[in-house]
Amino acid sequence: MKDLRxxxxxxxxxxxxxxxxxxxxxxxxxxxxxxxxALRKLDxxxxxxxxxxxxxxxxxxxxxxxxxxxxxxxxxQLNMQLSQVLSIKEFHLKQVRHSFGREExxxxxxxxxxxxxxxxxxxxxxxxxxxxxxMPAKDQ
Numbered sequence: 378m379k380d381l382r383x384x385x386x387x388x389x390x391x392x393x394x395x396x397x398x399x400x401x402x403x404x405x406x407x408x409x410x411x412x413x414x415a416l417r418k419l420d421x422x423x424x425x426x427x428x429x430x431x432x433x434x435x436x437x438x439x440x441x442x443x444x445x446x447x448x449x450x451x452x453x454q455l456n457m458q459l460s461q462v463l464s465i466k467e468f469h470l471k472q473v474r475h476s477f478g479r480e481e482x483x484x485x486x487x488x489x490x491x492x493x494x495x496x497x498x499x500x501x502x503x504x505x506x507x508x509x510x511x512m513p514a515k516d517q
Contacts, residue, residue: 388483395476405466412459
């Protein structure tokens with residue numbers, strides 16, 4: 378029974394650790410999705426600006442060049458952030474898989490120990506019944 382309690386505690390700990398790893402991974406997924414959405418939005422704005430009628434006054438003031446430089450700088454920053462998030466995400470994915478494996482092993486150990494306890498109880502009961510059945514009859 379002591380072993381079962383210890384295994385159940387181990388199972389709870391590994392499940393909690395796995396859940397914590399999953400939450401961390403989900404946050405990284407959200408960051409990745411937000412960065413990708415920001416890149417798409419920036420590309421959309423840049424495409425709309427190119428499609429729009431060229432404003433000669435903007436071109437003469439160099440605003441178009443400044444706009445394109447700003448868009449390029451923003452895309453570079455977003456792509457750098459995205460690459461950092463993807464790198465961290467890869468590391469966390471390995472941790473999530475590892476914690477999942479540990480949780481699975483702990484769950485199987487608990488199930489196996491419960492099965493062993495039932496088997497030992499059944500064997501003990503069988504021994505008791507067998508010893509009663511083979512007792513010699515008392516001479517009268």
